[in-house]
Amino acid sequence: MPLLSVEHLSVDYRHGATAVRAVDDVSFAIESGEILALVGESGCGKTSAALALTKLLPTPPASISGHVRFGDLELLRAPSEQLHAVRGGKIAYVFQEPSTSLNPVLSIGEQLLEMVELHTDARGAAARRVVVEWLERVGITSAVERLHAYPHEFSGGMQQRVMLAMAMAARPALLIADEPTTALDVTIQVQILRLLRDLQRTFRLSVLLISHDLMVVERIAHRVGVMARGQLVELGAVTQVLRHPVHPYTRELLRYRSTITLRRRGMSDG
Amino acid sequence: MADALLEARAVSRSFLPRGGILRRRTGTITAVDHVSCSLKPGQTLGLVGESGSGKTTLAKLLIGLLMPTSGEVFVQGHAWSRLRGEALRAARRAVQFIFQDPTNSLNPRMNIEEILSEPLRIHRLAVGAAARRRRVDELLESVHLPATYRHRLPRELSGGERQRVGIARALATNPEALICDEPIASLDVSIGAQILELLRTLTRARRTALLFVSHDLRAVAALCDEIAVMKQGRIIETGPTDQLLNRPRDPYTELLIRCAELDLDAPTVDDKPQTTDRSASS
Amino acid sequence: MNTLLRNKLAVTGGAILFFLAVVAVCAPVLAPYDPLRVQLPEALLGPSLAHLLGTDQLGRDVLSRLIYGTRISLLIGFIAVGISVLVGSVIGALAGFYGGWVDAILMRLVDTLLSIPTIFLLLAIIAMDPAEQLLRLGGLPLIGGLIGALFRAVDPHIVVLMAIIGLMSWMGVARLVRAEILSLKEREFVLAARVLGASEWRLMTKHLLPNAMAPVLVSATLGVGGAILTESVLSYLGLGVQPPTPSWGNILNEGRIALGVAWWLTVSPGLCIFVTVLSFNLLGEGIREWLGRYEAPLRDAKSASEEPA
Numbered sequence: 001m002p003l004l005s006v007e008h009l010s011v012d013y014r015h016g017a018t019a020v021r022a023v024d025d026v027s028f029a030i031e032s033g034e035i036l037a038l039v040g041e042s043g044c045g046k047t048s049a050a051l052a053l054t055k056l057l058p059t060p061p062a063s064i065s066g067h068v069r070f071g072d073l074e075l076l077r078a079p080s081e082q083l084h085a086v087r088g089g090k091i092a093y094v095f096q097e098p099s100t101s102l103n104p105v106l107s108i109g110e111q112l113l114e115m116v117e118l119h120t121d122a123r124g125a126a127a128r129r130v131v132v133e134w135l136e137r138v139g140i141t142s143a144v145e146r147l148h149a150y151p152h153e154f155s156g157g158m159q160q161r162v163m164l165a166m167a168m169a170a171r172p173a174l175l176i177a178d179e180p181t182t183a184l185d186v187t188i189q190v191q192i193l194r195l196l197r198d199l200q201r202t203f204r205l206s207v208l209l210i211s212h213d214l215m216v217v218e219r220i221a222h223r224v225g226v227m228a229r230g231q232l233v234e235l236g237a238v239t240q241v242l243r244h245p246v247h248p249y250t251r252e253l254l255r256y257r258s259t260i261t262l263r264r265r266g267m268s269d270g
Numbered sequence: 271m272a273d274a275l276l277e278a279r280a281v282s283r284s285f286l287p288r289g290g291i292l293r294r295r296t297g298t299i300t301a302v303d304h305v306s307c308s309l310k311p312g313q314t315l316g317l318v319g320e321s322g323s324g325k326t327t328l329a330k331l332l333i334g335l336l337m338p339t340s341g342e343v344f345v346q347g348h349a350w351s352r353l354r355g356e357a358l359r360a361a362r363r364a365v366q367f368i369f370q371d372p373t374n375s376l377n378p379r380m381n382i383e384e385i386l387s388e389p390l391r392i393h394r395l396a397v398g399a400a401a402r403r404r405r406v407d408e409l410l411e412s413v414h415l416p417a418t419y420r421h422r423l424p425r426e427l428s429g430g431e432r433q434r435v436g437i438a439r440a441l442a443t444n445p446e447a448l449i450c451d452e453p454i455a456s457l458d459v460s461i462g463a464q465i466l467e468l469l470r471t472l473t474r475a476r477r478t479a480l481l482f483v484s485h486d487l488r489a490v491a492a493l494c495d496e497i498a499v500m501k502q503g504r505i506i507e508t509g510p511t512d513q514l515l516n517r518p519r520d521p522y523t524e525l526l527i528r529c530a531e532l533d534l535d536a537p538t539v540d541d542k543p544q545t546t547d548r549s550a551s552s
Numbered sequence: 553m554n555t556l557l558r559n560k561l562a563v564t565g566g567a568i569l570f571f572l573a574v575v576a577v578c579a580p581v582l583a584p585y586d587p588l589r590v591q592l593p594e595a596l597l598g599p600s601l602a603h604l605l606g607t608d609q610l611g612r613d614v615l616s617r618l619i620y621g622t623r624i625s626l627l628i629g630f631i632a633v634g635i636s637v638l639v640g641s642v643i644g645a646l647a648g649f650y651g652g653w654v655d656a657i658l659m660r661l662v663d664t665l666l667s668i669p670t671i672f673l674l675l676a677i678i679a680m681d682p683a684e685q686l687l688r689l690g691g692l693p694l695i696g697g698l699i700g701a702l703f704r705a706v707d708p709h710i711v712v713l714m715a716i717i718g719l720m721s722w723m724g725v726a727r728l729v730r731a732e733i734l735s736l737k738e739r740e741f742v743l744a745a746r747v748l749g750a751s752e753w754r755l756m757t758k759h760l761l762p763n764a765m766a767p768v769l770v771s772a773t774l775g776v777g778g779a780i781l782t783e784s785v786l787s788y789l790g791l792g793v794q795p796p797t798p799s800w801g802n803i804l805n806e807g808r809i810a811l812g813v814a815w816w817l818t819v820s821p822g823l824c825i826f827v828t829v830l831s832f833n834l835l836g837e838g839i840r841e842w843l844g845r846y847e848a849p850l851r852d853a854k855s856a857s858e859e860p861a
Contacts, residue, residue, distance in 0.1 A: 041458045041459070041460065042458055156321075185320040185321050185485060186320065186485060186486075186487070186526065187525060187526070187529045187536075187538050187539075188538075189529065189532075190528075190529045190533070190534060190536055190538055191538050193532065193534055194534040194535070197534060212458065212459060213459070214459075215532050216532065218532075219532045219534065220534075252460065253459075253460065256459055256460040256463040256464075333747055334747075335743055335746060335747060358749070362747065362749030363749060366748075367743075367744070367747045369740045369743070369744060370740075371740055374739055374740040374741060375740040375741050375743075375744050376741055376744075377741040377745075377758075377759055377763070378763070379762050379763060380758075388745065388748060388750070389749075392748055392749045392750055392751075392754070393749065436744075439744070439748070443748075
């Protein structure tokens with residue numbers, strides 16, 4: 001039984017009299033312990049789809065239809081209590097811009113503590129220990145001192161590590177990462193991806209990775225779904241889709257990727 | 271050297287930020303630290319670095335948008351800081367710049383025709399409305415945009431199209447050198463690839479010297495015959511692209527290459543604690 | 553849905569103002585009576601068919617006086633704001649563009665003037681009877697001729713009033729323009745123009761000012777309302793437009809005494825002022841919307857379109 005099963009997911013945005021279909025009848029499943037990537041160019045609907053899974057879209061302009069099965073919960077129709085327990089708990093999110101995801105007026109310790117106390121049974125000193133453990137696991141040295149630091153005292157890469165710690169502290173089964181490394185320097189990108197890979201391996205985490213970068217996908221994802229104009233045009237194992245693309249759009253996407261990589265005369269491929 | 275189009279001699283640029291509630295001076299940031307480099311006619315040079323490396327600051331120093339706090343930048347043998355009036359205008363005609371953000375680099379209240387005519391008017395090229403219009407059409411064609419775009423406003427164009435307009439504007443004066451600061455960073459991969467291809471075609475055809483500033487080693491390698499690597503305000507290595515990529519001398523260069531290939535086992539150093547991240551770029 | 557509603561309001565505001573402008577221009581045709589005609593036997597009559605808005609203490613038709621008063625109020629409003637926008641924009645632009653000591657000196661001037669309570673300064677200046685002083689300048693060749701012509705066209709007191717109100721409110725505009733210019737100076741399209749070799753004049757007139765004027769125009773429409781109110785206040789204090797020339801303010805003032813018996817003397821000019829100022833405010837909102845049409849890029853750039861609407 002897959003961990004998450006998405007069937008016929010559609011998202012429409014209503015703006016006055018017009019409606020725009022951002023996600024068009026998308027279906028896929030994520031198994032336990034696998035990394036599924038959703039790729040596509042801007043406007044293809046990948047972020048809308050990811051947010052729709054736990055109804056994170058504001059539903060006056062947006063309207064979500066379809067089925068999202070997580071365990072024995074139908075997320076799109078679950079009572080809000082259960083949905084809120086899942087969101088951030090069993091299903092965690094990490095977004096592109098850590099500086100806007102972190103509350104600038106609270107120390108990172110406070111924010112992490114909030115997450116831990118919300119989604120686990122740990123309280124007080126025990127909760128604090130959990131927080132410190134996670135900060136160390138994501139590679140933040142002198143974690144105990146850093147608890148009192150504020151987000152702006154960290155670089156972008158470290159903020160993203162804090163975001164990962166916050167996401168992981170609740171021991172999620174599924175991590176949804178929306179372009180987690182796009183805003184980061186390439187050396188930091190490598191660090192974060194390595195961290196993601198290690199976390200995934202250690203905790204048998206499932207990851208839904210949203211990205212526009214096919215190289216990232218090739219590096220760490222097991223399966224990939226290609227989205228264009230709201231539709232899922234191709235879905236399959238990474239090696240399969242990237243070496244033998246079927247859909248013309250996928251071929252287009254790969255064509256441009258090759259143009260940039262081929263000219264690295266002497267650099268090893270991929 | 272006398273025949274360099276652009277030359278920086280031991281150039282430094284510092285900033286004095288004011289932080290804290292009372293906006294006191296919190297110290298000096300040296301964005302560019304005693305850098306010397308040059309761009310010769312027809313040369314294609316890539317400037318690679320991460321955020322905080324000083325590459326954008328150096329680009330702005332080379333184009334004369336910023337003045338160095340020490341050292342001097344020369345354009346066609348003249349120091350930017352000493353140029354005035356007609357001589358300054360002549361220098362500006364010879365060296366042009368393409369900005370990173372296509373949304374912000376075009377005046378939102380000017381239509382495409384006005385944007386592209388501006389360099390023509392400033393430098394008195396193509397005098398007369400008819401001649402200007404012809405030239406604008408030529409420019410639009412050279413960047414593969416339809417002539418009907420003349421009357422459109424920037425907001426009616428896509429990001430890639432706006433960047434094409436930026437390129438057309440930069441090439442309007444037939445400059446001898448072109449500096450590009452992350453021209454494809456805010457564009458989709460496929461659009462970016464097209465823009466790169468366009469840049470390559472146009473600069474090769476006119477033998478324009480190119481200084482390509484980017485954090486993206488692949489894009490730089492695709493377009494440039496030589497690469498200079500910057501780190502914390504200094505140029506730590508330069509060399510022909512092929513040589514730099516295959517036999518890098520500096521371990522940081524090696525690291526950049528491995529990271530560009532997304533080698534997850536590359537020996538990255540721990541995060542530097544309080545640097546600016548890419549959103550507040552150098 | 554919201555934008556449509558806001559637009560309707562702006563259009564309403566604009567329509568009312570247009571109507572008022574027509575009234576002002578066609579005053580001689582529209583006014584049923586001569587606004588200066590004194591008919592003591594008909595003093596303090598309530599609204600009736602003969603006098604739609606009644607008469608004042610001197611038997612003058614209130615409606616006619618209001619109609620002619622429209623001229624004064626709109627004239628003062630526009631000219632005063634025109635002066636303040638002109639002076640304020642120039643000073644703010646210079647301060648913002650050049651920075652350094654130019655900025656420091658100009659802004660200290662602004663701060664100083666801002667710290668003086670406007671009303672008292674106005675009172676002080678008016679008390680010095682500037683119209684008289686200016687008339688004495690009539691001796692000077694060019695300026696004297698200009699002033700003379702101006703004073704023949706419009707009552708000197710009104711000219712002075714417009715100038716003073718205008719000169720007392722340019723400071724806010726200056727600050728606004730300076731702030732806009734400071735932030736615009738670093739925008740990439742301005743840097744691009746510098747790199748192209750644009751002269752300072754071109755930078756200022758083609759790039760900086762056009763993009764800086766949006767908030768100024770909005771503030772100007774609000775300012776017209778404010779100028780009209782200021783004139784009303786001055787008239788209320790007896791220092792505005794001098795009777796018998798009617799202005800909404802002095803009609804209000806004259807009506808003050810008879811408030812108990814003749815409500816129409818205060819309510820009508822009050823309503824006029826209220827409606828006019830409100831219309832200007834609505835129009836200002838509409839202008840702000842309309843000017844903002846340049847700013848919204850059609851969604852396509854990498855991160856922009858991924859955001860839920």
